[in-house]
Amino acid sequence: MTEHFAFHLKTTDGLARLGEITTSRGVIRTPAFMPVGTVATVKALYPDQVRDAGADILLGNTYHLMLRPGAERIARLGGLHKFMRWDGPILTDSGGFQVMSLGKIRKITEEGVAFQSHLDGSRHMLSPERSIEIQCLLGADIQMQFDECIELPAERREVERAMELSLRWAERSKRAFEAQRAAGGAHAGQALFGIVQGGTDAELRHRSAAALVDMDFPGYAVGGLAVGEGHEAMIATLGQTLPALPTDKPRYLMGVGTPLDLIESVRLGVDMFDCVMPTRNGRHGYAFTWNGALNMRNAKFAEDMSPLDELSSCPGARDYSKAYVHHLIKSGEFLGAMILSWVNTVFYQDLMAAMRDAIAHGRFAEWADETKARITKRPAAP
């Protein structure tokens, strides 16, 4: 009954890849961008808008959901899909990244991470075993190994230490996931991905990738990027890391990124992305359009009655004028954040669809050059 988790590489164009991931909850067309539904909602969007935007899969955050409303509670209520009204696939992160960026008074040991909730100070422990247990309670279709993600720049030996620890946690995550499967807590339509760490150091990345490939995960993420190293260093590291990964498994670049980041990463062979940028930047007044990113707070839009983006497939981008959205954002109105989060989420899905189309037609490089020329403006970090 349950579809087995599988990845099918349909075609390539240079290093860029067109594929499909099959899960028991449906097919994910790759390259794919996953909107982020941190606390069981993609911020300021109705689930129907996310679906209609063309998203095949969402991301949920283990750290946030374990604290509120709690993994056991979500399990009692029928799982995350039912809870948030999203019947497509969901990927959950392991909590590793956020426990370190948001949690307080943390202590990292071989066992895991002890921390206090940023919400109420309550004490918690995340370990590879507990992370997988939570991801299974949530019912995530794609789960991530527990890892330690450090900020860059960092000393090489610190990067190496975290990478080695993450490898040991990868082993434990894998055993925990297999135990869940054996006990009925996960099924064959779900999968656990390993995460390559190693900062911007090619040798560390290669060691991490080789060890994970030995463990034979059904998919591999590249973690620990977009954490302060900049676009060029990120793309360079990616170019050195991806060749160490098998071509018959999906590759997921975590927490990335700008439209330019996505284009350059797909060019190198990345299949999956997630990022809060479309919604976070939307809330802060930035619109991603086919004419570049626009800061809707700019006074030049105050009397511009042209639509936000007449080239968008998003009804909101065609219906609402720049002048109106400028007014809404300046006034701090919900509808401004709602419209821009919607427009940006659709833009990101349209961008991925355009990349898939370009790869299918063997003209990715040409498409990428044209598109980058159009999307020259990158929004300032809000």
Place this chain on the structure above:
Amino acid sequence: MTEHFAFHLKTTDGLARLGEITTSRGVIRTPAFMPVGTVATVKALYPDQVRDAGADILLGNTYHLMLRPGAERIARLGGLHKFMRWDGPILTDSGGFQVMSLGKIRKITEEGVAFQSHLDGSRHMLSPERSIEIQCLLGADIQMQFDECIELPAERREVERAMELSLRWAERSKRAFEAQRAAGGAHAGQALFGIVQGGTDAELRHRSAAALVDMDFPGYAVGGLAVGEGHEAMIATLGQTLPALPTDKPRYLMGVGTPLDLIESVRLGVDMFDCVMPTRNGRHGYAFTWNGALNMRNAKFAEDMSPLDELSSCPGARDYSKAYVHHLIKSGEFLGAMILSWVNTVFYQDLMAAMRDAIAHGRFAEWADETKARITKRPAAP
């Protein structure tokens, strides 16, 4: 080409009235509830949701819109309807109420009100003539005379002074509106309403009503209620005031109210209402349902997977569980405010539709008793 403004009283049931207001932008079925679109948006709702809820007419706030984005700017952009994508009728208040509740360092003279913006401290003057000019620039289908609305309780002579001043401002508002019509700033499909003042004093209310009726407005509002006097005093004042108004003109009770307020006011013969309660209470976590008002922050909803309101005509009330909305509200997520503002806006429209149906079938009193028994819970003020 332009439909003339008109009111048609279709039938009555006791004092309750079923009617239709015709404007050049469409018909308003009465009794009608007008969602409040303070700064050119009904908070946390897409305009399509407001329309689909069954609202025939919206309210816009002169005070807010004159300050941001500015009436002249909206006029240059084609008027308020085009600006906010609402092609049905719009009623604007005169700015009188809000200039006194929100504006700073105000000075009230015979001429009008001098005040400073609550946004940036800029200095402005509102007078009957300027208020009408602004309402015409916005393109409001129903406009309100400029008035002085004072807080209750107040000394009788203070209530009388404000009522008398409001009558003189009514005359000036009417002359200004007629001048606008003569100059092409307004047309026959638009109308100006007078506002009865006088606090909770029946004699003052009668004097105010009689003077306004002498001026022959196409509609009359009852202002200066729901400003601290309580439900019973409001209903008592309404019962004394409405008989002084002609039966062939619409009656509009400003800024009211709870579902119970609406039912009791319709029973006495009110045709139109506006209130921020559906959206404001929604943002604060309150749901109006056919089983009473629910405070969605209450922990008892944390694992209640039943829909918000299975009797609602709002898809959001049937699709989303109480447990999920509880989580969203507790987490301060946009979607919580979006869902509850939507559900409540639909509830208010459904309530008005049910009242119209009950009047049409001559069973308003019976319907009101049944409905009040169901809607026993009134939400605490957030």
